[in-house]
Amino acid sequence: SGARVRRARNTKLPQYLERGIDVKFSDVAGLGKIREELEEIVKFFTHGEMYRRRGVKIPGGILLCGPPGVGKTLLAKAVAGEAGVNFFSISASQFVEIYVGVGASRVRALYQEARENAPSVVFIDELDAVGRERGLIKGSGGQERDATLNQLLVCLDGFEGKGEVITIASTNRPDILDPALVRPGRFDRKIYIPKPGLIGRIEILKVHARKKPMAPDVDYMAVASMTDGMVGAELANIVEVAAINMMRDARTEITTDDLIQAAQIEERGMLDRKERSPEMWKQVAINEAAMAVVAVNFPDLRNIEFLTIAPRAGRDLGYVRMKMDHVKFKEGMLSRQSLLDHITVQIAPRAADELWYGEHQFSTIWAETADNARSAARTFVLGGLSDKHYGLSDFWVADRINDIDSEALHILHMCYDRAKEILHQNRNLMDAVVDILVEKKSLTKEGFFKLVELHGSLQPMPPSV
Numbered sequence: 001s002g003a004r005v006r007r008a009r010n011t012k013l014p015q016y017l018e019r020g021i022d023v024k025f026s027d028v029a030g031l032g033k034i035r036e037e038l039e040e041i042v043k044f045f046t047h048g049e050m051y052r053r054r055g056v057k058i059p060g061g062i063l064l065c066g067p068p069g070v071g072k073t074l075l076a077k078a079v080a081g082e083a084g085v086n087f088f089s090i091s092a093s094q095f096v097e098i099y100v101g102v103g104a105s106r107v108r109a110l111y112q113e114a115r116e117n118a119p120s121v122v123f124i125d126e127l128d129a130v131g132r133e134r135g136l137i138k139g140s141g142g143q144e145r146d147a148t149l150n151q152l153l154v155c156l157d158g159f160e161g162k163g164e165v166i167t168i169a170s171t172n173r174p175d176i177l178d179p180a181l182v183r184p185g186r187f188d189r190k191i192y193i194p195k196p197g198l199i200g201r202i203e204i205l206k207v208h209a210r211k212k213p214m215a216p217d218v219d220y221m222a223v224a225s226m227t228d229g230m231v232g233a234e235l236a237n238i239v240e241v242a243a244i245n246m247m248r249d250a251r252t253e254i255t256t257d258d259l260i261q262a263a264q265i266e267e268r269g270m271l272d273r274k275e276r277s278p279e280m281w282k283q284v285a286i287n288e289a290a291m292a293v294v295a296v297n298f299p300d301l302r303n304i305e306f307l308t309i310a311p312r313a314g315r316d317l318g319y320v321r322m323k324m325d326h327v328k329f330k331e332g333m334l335s336r337q338s339l340l341d342h343i344t345v346q347i348a349p350r351a352a353d354e355l356w357y358g359e360h361q362f363s364t365i366w367a368e369t370a371d372n373a374r375s376a377a378r379t380f381v382l383g384g385l386s387d388k389h390y391g392l393s394d395f396w397v398a399d400r401i402n403d404i405d406s407e408a409l410h411i412l413h414m415c416y417d418r419a420k421e422i423l424h425q426n427r428n429l430m431d432a433v434v435d436i437l438v439e440k441k442s443l444t445k446e447g448f449f450k451l452v453e454l455h456g457s458l459q460p461m462p463p464s465v
């Protein structure tokens with residue numbers, strides 16, 4: 001298989017051709033319905049005549065929209081691979097040159113090569129670099145870019161409806177593209193590629209595991225559960241790093257543990273392999289367990305995905321990954337109650353320190369989360385959510401600041417007591433989580449919820465403020 005390269009009319013070798021593209025749709029995972037849309041694009045190549053005879057318009061260009069690393073480039077290659085046509089690519093940031101005319105002439109050359117070697121896919125990465133709405137960029141750089149953009153428009157129009165050369169472009173910012181680009185006959189088809197969901201992440205991990213010596217009992221679900229928010233590029237990396245881990249230990253199979261380690265490195269950077277005293281491990285375990293055990297009592301925060309006490313060099317001592325309801329959080333749709341719950345979770349390590357060590361407290365590992373709790377408590381008061389209504393305007397009046405602070409302190413105390421109560425009620429669960437963390441250094445979502453089921457005594461306890 002691979003791309004057919006027809007001899008170019010001129011003897012110069014094509015510059016923008018990528019040879020040996022052997023990507024298929026089966027290499028791109030977690031697509032769901034998007035795959036059908038792309039299969040149709042393949043048909044424009046393979047059944048072009050049929051479309052033309054029936055008067056169906058073939059789109060001039062397809063815009064793949066989505067965040068970096070979700071597989072837009074991979075998909076464009078898969079379209080070429082499935083259709084068995086040539087693949088020409090350029091990154092639009094290469095168009096943006098200081099010398100006048102260079103960008104435009106590159107676009108011309110690119111399309112000339114694509115036409116001479118048709119049928120072909122032209123892939124333009126980061127289209128927004130050159131396709132930003134005219135007038136948004138000032139100065140001579142803007143002029144040069146306009147010339148490039150105009151040339152691109154000319155080339156797109158030159159192929160409208162012919163189906164011999166189809167342009168696929170990628171962008172993370174379809175909203176800022178010049179309107180001229182998205183007019184009918186140009187990039188008139190937009191396909192959104194979102195970040196993968198849980199099932200998507202499992203599928204992507206599996207695609208990358210295909211060519212690796214995986215242990216037969218690898219738990220992909222465990223890895224997918226702790227990587228919410230990650231994209232295909234990151235998941236692919238996790239499998240690579242896991243393989244390196246296996247090699248370093250001179251083993252022959254990649255295990256779930258290798259993948260979990262690698263996911264941690266992907267998210268938090270290199271882990272610190274420093275030794276700690278047993279007492280120190282335990283203290284960090286209590287700190288992390290307290291947050292998870294309290295959080296699991298609250299509806300908006302109970303999505304615990306992963307716990308670890310493995311330290312990250314120079315950064316955090318341990319880590320609890322909670323799946324945030326990102327939309328709610330971004331839109332400020334967290335309820336008053338959720339904000340109180342959040343404060344309670346952040347102050348929980350401090351409460352645990354008192355419960356477990358009493359007067360023999362000897363560390364301040366809870367300091368960072370206590371700071372979070374303090375500032376969230378202030379937000380709570382300044383937002384007018386406490387019974388005593390203060391607002392931002394009070395903030396500028398010197399004698400009000402004391403009132404605001406004392407009200408925030410009141411909220412903080414209340415949440416502290418609530419955290420203590422929950423921890424007290426869940427002593428058995430705390431002990432179980434701490435023991436496993438100390439022994440294994442980390443706990444997966446499944447592992448954690450099994451312990452909750454066995455030892456937890458959850459109850460909703462709405463506080464009275």
Ligand code: ADP
Nearest residue numbers: 027028029068069070071072073074232233236
């Ligand atoms: P984008 O163009 O959206 O920035 P890429 O296509 O360059 O992302 O993705 C980089 C790499 O990440 C791919 O080569 C592939 O290894 C991996 N990857 C990304 N998305 C997927 C996916 N949906 N399925 C499988 N692998 C993926």
